[in-house]
Amino acid sequence: MTTAHDVDVHHGRAWVDAAESVRIGYTVATPPEPTKTVVLLHGAPQTRYEWRKVMMPLAAAGYRVVMPDYRGAGASDKPRDGYDKWTMAGDIHTLVREVLGVEEPVSLVGHDLGSTVALGFALRYRADVVSATFMEAPLPGTDYYRRRMAQKSAWQFSFHANPDVAVYLVHGRERWYVNRFFDELTYQPDAISNGDLNVYARAYEAPGAIRAMCEVYRELDRDAEDNRTALREHGKLTVPVLASGGAANPLATNFLDMCEEVADSATGQLVPDCGHWVAEEQPAYFTKMFCDFDAAARVR
Template structure:
């Protein structure tokens, strides 16, 4: 499945890695990065709206997801967010854009966050949907409340066990999150859900490697940046569900430590907000692009 009216491309971004990418519209570039357990298709409503506004909208499948390449991970760095962020910058440059606005949801937001820190001259505006920076995420999870994030701990285990367990029942595992995190089931229709599950079924090792990196190298990179006082220098918009209060932390305060030029908003919908509240998300991105 593809975003209607968008053209599909396969773009080399690193040695042996190409990203499946949908591109639509003309004008200033906006790159949209999907989350888990999805593909670029999650942006179908928002991408169409931004393309109609006069933007070139670039929607890749992240490495390891969808129809993009899924390299092996021999040393634990193939799915570091630093590596995946470099993919995004290389993708934009291959399509003729030295700088671009960037938005990410969930796992894609972690890649976008890293891109903003590592490539501040390339990322002009940054939007992050329903996530915390990796280091902060690990720090706020504790006690019984951490049970909501059991998958983070499962996929952080050494190679072997998580891949075997998830691979034994991939539709049940990935479908669990599509069901649990969606307040409006109609927002992810049957055909889209089937496309997500089919993509995940073929990507268990690489998805696990992506999550495993967050328990290792990604947290190390965040810690280094925090110690050095590095922050996001561009205008930043964060959209989140109001789940910070339930877990006992102030999400806006955590984000403000990383993003001095921050607009933080809560959105009254489920986790998949680009599909459940596309007009609100599109409106927030339009506002961000004027800052």
């Protein structure tokens, strides 16, 4: 059985877009003989630190675990442009294929905004994906995304889509702003400590970090157009898709129908006693849920 002592954990930064001088920060956890690869894409206001509780269990299950900070977050560069999800997916594809040398199709897991990047990856690089898990996000291009954007409770989408206003109002208040999302959306408050919140707050206090996060949001309507075009021209995803989220989130009941808009085969499974931050609030449940789903996907 693979133990933590057997897993090689490597942290790095790599050029993924030399033309724009963009570097991506990442962590890779590799068991002695990895048989498969999973790419974990974090949400906002988070970084790859989001996956700290599930990294070793997934490696113990035989996965090479790739955890990037997507463009604009954490240790990654924060350029002015390039926050449409097809470009961001290209960053991740270059990291996985050219930098890390992963040759086999990968399993994708996206949480929150990471799900929008994961969808862009799955639509753009269909042959390189064996399964996709989307958690806790309205996927651009779906009817649910359109309905969700019209709801008052989705205020942050419109707010962040105006970067100059958002950056001006949040500047100097980043720590309070980050904490506010966790205070509102957490079901298991002890799952995320003050120390954990400090990690995220420091990441978004960094120069350019809040603006970069806003740019990720600002491009979502463009992403919707890109995704609709890809679905119209090439059809739905044919790989198995898992639609998941915290069962304590009343919006989570929409996730399966939403994923059926983009995938031929979608399975819904909500995480009990859990809010928005699935991998942090219920890491053991998430790990088993994902491993069971992905194992079934790989024998199709």
